[in-house]
Amino acid sequence: MAFLPEVDDPSNCLITFFCPCVTFGQNAKIIDRGSTSCACAGALCFLIFNFFYCSFWYTCTYRTKLRGLYSIPGDQCRDSCVHLWCEPSAFCQEYRELKNRRFDPSIGWVANEEQRTWRVGIVVPPSVPGGMIR
Template identity: 70%
Template structure:
């Protein structure tokens, strides 16, 4: 048992906290240099995503936004914001096009803000689907969120993590 300090003001320093490992982004081997990996009208390359985006575009947009913002915006927050903007103003292109611009910036894809805005105005669902496919083709899986993607990418290549057994081994 440790001796008590009669002053009561001294406290032991907290233990050091280990920094999380840096996130290593996937190689972009499948991406052509300076371009999109799929066309704007390649929606049926991923039919499930096409259906989800057709009926609930805010879900796909939220998944994309979480990855594009590298976890700074949650899927739910971006999706609900998109939904709220749609119900209040009837259009979301001026919000969703900003994430296309960010995605292009992250991956050095040529284009401009005006083109992004026009594309989201006239072909918003196709643009959201293309952004989803682009993230998939560059090694991300928007459907599992940023945290799971970061954890998956921070593991060394070729190392398999064994499953944990709750409660340890018993006889």
């Protein structure tokens, strides 16, 4: 693993460099399928980091969840190490993984679901009048 993330999304790299909790919050919202808000996850990450200096204990659980959702090989020990030693790079990696799975973490869960529904083009079958007639 390289120390610096690939710069295929420079805006995400800049946001993660200056405000890593924003990227974490965006990732968490998608990984939790909208049950966690971006602001809540990001604020909790920020508070844990600033008061206890060990936000990796919290953030690495989302990497483990992401691996579990998509059957990505690895283990929780590696997840903890990655978040301990290069947390911003881990956030960028997780963001890129979600983008590769056709999610856009920057727009949130609801907007992603709307886009997925629109792309699939749900077809409603025609209604049948009444019951069966002989």
